[in-house]
Amino acid sequence: MTSAKTSVMTIVRTESLSRVYNPDTVPVHALRDVSIEIDEGEFTALRGPSGSGKTTLLNMIGGLDKPTEGKVFINDHEISNMKDGARIDFRLHNIGFVFQHYNLIPVFTAAENVAFIMMLQHRNKREIQERTDKLLRQVGLGDRQDARPAQLSGGQQQRVAVARALASEPRFILADEPTANLDTEAAMNLLDIMEKMNREQNITFVFSTHDQRVIDRARRVITMVDGAISQDETQHQS
Amino acid sequence: MTTYLKLAWRNIWRNRRRTLITVSAIVFAVLAAIVMQSMNRGSYEVMIDRMVSFTTGYLQIQDYRYDDETSLDNAFFYDEALREQVLAADSRIVRVVPRLETFMLAANDVSTRGSLVFGIDPDKEEAFNQISSYLVEGRFPGADEHMVVLGSGLADRLQLGVGDTLALIGQGRFGMSASGLFEITGLIEHPIRDMNNSVVFLPIRPAQELLSAEDHITGLLISIGQARQTNAVAAAVRQALDDDELMVFTWPELMPELLELMEMDLAVPRLLTLVLYVVIGFGFFGTVLTMTMERLREFGVLLSVGMKRAHLCGVLLVETLIISVMAVTAGILLSWGLLKLIDPIALSGDAAQAVEDMGFDPVIPMSFAPDQFFIQGLYVFLIALVVFLFPLVKILRLNILEAARS
Numbered sequence: 001m002t003s004a005k006t007s008v009m010t011i012v013r014t015e016s017l018s019r020v021y022n023p024d025t026v027p028v029h030a031l032r033d034v035s036i037e038i039d040e041g042e043f044t045a046l047r048g049p050s051g052s053g054k055t056t057l058l059n060m061i062g063g064l065d066k067p068t069e070g071k072v073f074i075n076d077h078e079i080s081n082m083k084d085g086a087r088i089d090f091r092l093h094n095i096g097f098v099f100q101h102y103n104l105i106p107v108f109t110a111a112e113n114v115a116f117i118m119m120l121q122h123r124n125k126r127e128i129q130e131r132t133d134k135l136l137r138q139v140g141l142g143d144r145q146d147a148r149p150a151q152l153s154g155g156q157q158q159r160v161a162v163a164r165a166l167a168s169e170p171r172f173i174l175a176d177e178p179t180a181n182l183d184t185e186a187a188m189n190l191l192d193i194m195e196k197m198n199r200e201q202n203i204t205f206v207f208s209t210h211d212q213r214v215i216d217r218a219r220r221v222i223t224m225v226d227g228a229i230s231q232d233e234t235q236h237q238s
Numbered sequence: 239m240t241t242y243l244k245l246a247w248r249n250i251w252r253n254r255r256r257t258l259i260t261v262s263a264i265v266f267a268v269l270a271a272i273v274m275q276s277m278n279r280g281s282y283e284v285m286i287d288r289m290v291s292f293t294t295g296y297l298q299i300q301d302y303r304y305d306d307e308t309s310l311d312n313a314f315f316y317d318e319a320l321r322e323q324v325l326a327a328d329s330r331i332v333r334v335v336p337r338l339e340t341f342m343l344a345a346n347d348v349s350t351r352g353s354l355v356f357g358i359d360p361d362k363e364e365a366f367n368q369i370s371s372y373l374v375e376g377r378f379p380g381a382d383e384h385m386v387v388l389g390s391g392l393a394d395r396l397q398l399g400v401g402d403t404l405a406l407i408g409q410g411r412f413g414m415s416a417s418g419l420f421e422i423t424g425l426i427e428h429p430i431r432d433m434n435n436s437v438v439f440l441p442i443r444p445a446q447e448l449l450s451a452e453d454h455i456t457g458l459l460i461s462i463g464q465a466r467q468t469n470a471v472a473a474a475v476r477q478a479l480d481d482d483e484l485m486v487f488t489w490p491e492l493m494p495e496l497l498e499l500m501e502m503d504l505a506v507p508r509l510l511t512l513v514l515y516v517v518i519g520f521g522f523f524g525t526v527l528t529m530t531m532e533r534l535r536e537f538g539v540l541l542s543v544g545m546k547r548a549h550l551c552g553v554l555l556v557e558t559l560i561i562s563v564m565a566v567t568a569g570i571l572l573s574w575g576l577l578k579l580i581d582p583i584a585l586s587g588d589a590a591q592a593v594e595d596m597g598f599d600p601v602i603p604m605s606f607a608p609d610q611f612f613i614q615g616l617y618v619f620l621i622a623l624v625v626f627l628f629p630l631v632k633i634l635r636l637n638i639l640e641a642a643r644s
Contacts, residue, residue, distance in 0.1 A: 059639060062542070064542060064638050064639055064642075065638075065639055084547075085546065085547075088541060088544055088545070088546055088547070089544065089546075091542065091543070091544050092543070092544025092545075093544070097539075097542055097543055099539065099642070103535070103536070103539040103642075105245070105536065105539075105540070106252070106536075107245065107248035107249055107252060108245070108248075112241075112244075115241075116241060117543055117544065119241045120543075120544050120545055120549075121544075164543070168544070
């Protein structure tokens with residue numbers, strides 16, 4: 001293992017990022033002076049024990065939370081100082097999310113969940129239909145387009161979530177514990193899909209995870225302890 | 239837009255039972271409110287129609303002094319030109335009915351009673367209020383016959399009947415003595431009890447001769463299609479009249495006590511409707527509150543993936559409005575059907591007798607005035623908008639991370 005970086009273009013950059021919860025009562029330092037860069041095409045895992053700050057870091061990078069100090073840049077756009085509406089719009093066009101609990105819209109079918117993001121982007125109907133079809137086939141759910149989330153297994157739901165995250169053609173995808181609720185077969189299947197997209201389409205993935213199966217497949221592993229980065233290493237895949 | 243509508247529609251039916259209960263509660267409130275109001279208004283419409291057709295008319299033109307001093311001295315000149323002018327003022331005017339009204343003494347050969355004498359045009363009066371249907375004996379005289387019709391109460395008191403002679407004694411215009419003998423051609427059971435005990439009708443020309451008021455009347459009653467057109471037609475007639483001495487009054491101006499009585503009587507049903515809507519409003523709020531709180535995590539996700547807060551609020555507003563529209567539509571249709579089914583409710587026994595004694599048919603008629611349906615719908619929409627404030631504030635203040643953790 002080495003700590004060298006070999007990427008071409010930096011997509012995510014944080015500068016001295018700190019996040020303190022309850023600063024006026026009982027301050028909790030969730031992040032302490034975190035500076036990282038994530039390049040295009042990386043397949044990166046953030047690991048660490050509970051409370052180490054990996055989800056907080058993911059939320060900062062995703063523009064879901066604002067830092068107490070420091071800055072977050074996505075493609076040289078500082079999102080940490082954007083207003084709420086602008087950040088929502090920025091997320092829509094630049095960031096894909098995959099959540100631990102899938103978080104699909106329960107009243108929509110798999111296809112509608114994927115199409116919904118593109119509808120928010122005001123794309124035309126035909127393009128939405130074609131891309132939805134393509135994405136669901138890519139995640140192996142071409143034949144379950146009309147199924148609602150309740151009719152799908154956990155693994156299938158998470159694959160729909162990946163397709164949804166990809167729908168907006170984002171710069172990168174943030175996945176918060178994506179395999180935590182999946183059995184081994186479903187988890188490996190999901191990782192296969194994401195890895196394939198990463199290799200073939202150069203899509204950048206950043207995971208927060210405890211799951212050794214994810215860590216083993218990541219090419220870069222950032223370890224966090226007590227809100228700070230304790231280790232940043234690149235793994236060579238066999 | 240279609241996607242948002244689809245999302246709202248499906249969200250409503252996520253919990254079918256809860257939605258149906260909420261819709262049913264609102265339907266019940268709308269139904270109860272409309273039926274309650276329809277019964278009240280139906281009775282009042284009959285009462286108003288009866289009162290105005292036998293007393294003031296929906297509109298009445300008088301000399302400007304007559305309202306302060308009810309005297310024949312304040313009668314005004316009436317001819318065909320004025321009649322045409324008034325009829326031309328507004329297309330909603332159905333007819334105009336002249337009356338000459340005064341107090342006189344009515345007497346037989348031994349006793350005297352105070353009486354309210356109406357000089358009327360029998361044909362126009364008949365078209366206006368179908369007065370001949372209240373005849374219990376005899377007939378109405380022709381336009382030029384020097385004959386009278388008495389209220390049966392007055393006839394009883396004077397112990398007179400058809401074919402007998404009535405003496406009228408009083409004062410005509412500008413202090414002229416007025417007295418005459420008139421054959422009684424008919425008796426009517428006047429629907430207004432006080433008038434039944436005092437009224438004397440005689441054709442307007444003999445009345446004008448008797449009272450030295452040739453070509454003069456005290457009031458020109460205006461009949462219109464619907465009571466709610468009163469103010470609009472009054473404005474049109476006021477504009478059309480180019481005589482400063484003539485004034486146009488509406489029936490509430492001429493009978494304010496009737497309006498006040500009705501308003502007082504309506505206070506209880508209005509209070510009941512208010513209580514009903516407050517209760518239903520809380521039920522509606524409970525549904526929207528649950529629909530909001532159980533989906534906070536989902537809202538957080540939608541905002542995370544790029545849905546604008548305003549659009550999310552829009553979806554929730556549409557959900558609230560769809561529930562309202564379904565409930566209001568069903569409530570209006572059901573109440574319409576129910577009203578058609580029960581209209582009019584026939585009274586029996588003592589209740590029927592009491593109503594008949596007051597001069598009304600022993601039924602409770604229903605009103606089908608369109609505004610009572612729309613107004614109930616409007617109330618529900620207002621409640622929906624108030625209820626919607628909760629999800630609106632919740633979404634505008636929603637912390638995405640807290641929502642995602644909920």
